[in-house]
Amino acid sequence: EAGVTQFPSHSVIEKGQTVTLRCDPISGHDNLYWYRRVMGKEIKFLLHFVKESKQDESGMPNNRFLAERTGGTYSTLKVQPAELEDSGVYFCASSPGTGSYGYTFGSGTRLTVV
């Protein structure tokens, strides 16, 4: 079974630019989650999709972040315009059901805003 795939693995952009991160969940997993870890801090929840619908986006930091999951397959997380404090590792996870049962994480995208 293929795992959760994220790309790019690393991205370095200048402040004010736009970056789009992509997550391909495990095939058949309706639930997709985005998390972020700022260096040295805890992994924080950003949002949760069930198929193409946003179930919970309470963790999204502000309106510079836009997540989509068209067709209920892969998801994108766009940051526009990027700020220095957006630097961190963005993780994606998917699961067949709601909750932490069967969570599978991707390797993450390390975003550096300079």
Place this chain on the structure above:
Amino acid sequence: AQSVSQHNHHVILSEAASLELGCNYSYGGTVNLFWYVQYPGQHLQLLLKYFSGDPLVKGIKGFEAEFIKSKFSFNLRKPSVQWSDTAEYFCAVNGPGGSYIPTFGRGTSLIVHP
């Protein structure tokens, strides 16, 4: 809101030493508890989990964790570490009640010297 504390941010051990990583959470009631591990360059993987039953949980690679409800703790242990255990370890808790999004701790970086 739930919070998770991991007391040791950086741990350095020699091979064959015993390991105990602390994890405490703030909110009581019914919770599910997890330890995740991220080896260098790899994705987050589930090490072990507790949902109910025996509070001493055994996971992969010789790790175990003990849930002590009265202390709100879920410490991770391994009697004899190996160089290959070098990784970052994250404690996560979901609950109580219907809150199914796990809350993560800050992580503990473990370095094992051969």
